[in-house]
Amino acid sequence: MFDLHRLRLLRELKHRGTLAAVAAALSYAPSSVSQQLSQLEAEVGLQLLEPVGRRVRLTAQAEILVAHTEAVLERLERAEADIASSLTELTGTLRIASFQTAALTLVPSALGLLRDRHPHLRVHVTHMEPEEALSALQARDFDLILAEEYPGTRNPRPAGLEQQDLLDDPLHLALPRLAGPETDNPMAALRSLADHPWVMEPKGTPARNWAMSLCRDAGFEPDVRFETTDLLLHQRLVEQQLAAAFLPGLVWSGQPSTIGLRQLPRGQRTRRVFTVVRSGSGQHPAILACRDALHRAVTLCSRQTSAEHTN
Template structure:
């Protein structure tokens, strides 16, 4: 029978990419990781790694082993969930990774609910953008990710993860000059000559925003790039840029600037939680998910109310 510890090292190598990254994550030396994988090769009887420049990659036989290891780890996740469910109180640590606006608007109220109901459940939160967060979830560095999906985003959904919808977050066209036009499509054309702020190239948010602008017949002048939507908001408030911003950026407060609806295609992004397959039955994960749903409901009650000058209705 193959050694599970060595199989997990092989799986770690698939998800982390290098022996050095595996060693750093698990507090081993690279030589120790290499030695354990060599022993696994001896057990299996076929090469598991092949050199590619200064790196290594998994052979087809190694990929087969990793797929079976994922199945074993899923059953172990289920076993952990069943044991936790047999206990009368939630204890231990649950690690959450969240993108910025959800970390600001949803995590604190969820923590408040959890602190009162489950004082022995320890929650760790790390702010992390979605690409890194999902990789961290696959690598067992976190247990739950608060993620966001933009309309039409073709990004793959790893089969090793289970997703659950938290809610919908409406997206708006924002600029101090939005009152200069009566229809959203006209507003986009007015803003075609303005500077824009968007998230960085390669992100789902950027791809969606570019699609909206091109649908209006222009290529936006993107002068400012940042993953920080609060910076986007500040630039818009001071008249430096136009932007496409979600409700969540106002953190439960009334919007500070007039809003216009997005004229093309889907106009909401989807808030989701993601966990490793097999862990969704864990009572701590179920409880945290429910606390986040409650936080989304409360956020919607405040943010979705528009100020008197709102033009989005």
């Protein structure tokens, strides 16, 4: 029978890419990781790694082993969930990764609910962009992540992950108060900013790809002078009349907007926000409690927004 610990090291290598990254993540010496994988090759009786320049890659037989390892680990996730469900009190540690606007608006409320209902559950939160967080979730650095998906940018999720919708977050065209004519036509409002400076997320991100596509559909190439993943900085640049931007509703955390907003064209008006966990862990009591708290936080945020609009 193959050694599960060594199989996990092989799986880590597939997800992290290098022996050094595996060693750093697991607090091992690189030589120890290499030795363990050599012993696994001896157990299997086949070459599992082949050199590619200064790196290594998995052979076809190694990929087969990793696929089976994933199935075993998923089963162990279910076993862990079953054991936790048998206990009367929720304990242990839950590791969450969240992108900025959800971390600012939804996560604090959810943490308060978890603290009140499950005082012995230890929760760690890390601010991380969804693309990086998905890989870290697969590598077992996190137990749950919050992710986002912009219109027309739906990508297949990696195998072994389960997702659950959290909310549809409205998207707006945010423009300096002196820029553009007053119009109810979304495309006309967008075109009016063709010659205006823009702030967008960095190149290659789904948000940037979506924003560029939207501007090009309106017939212009945006003059992107500012690039950052910090949407609060996007908001600030618009407030200072320095740039136009596309901003999601969560930026305002239920507070009234301080800048001019215009509606976007149909089909482009919301981004999807959802949670992702590893397959087999979705019924773990800590995951269930966290998802419930996040849904309650969404309800609370919606009520605050409605109250502001009423006032």
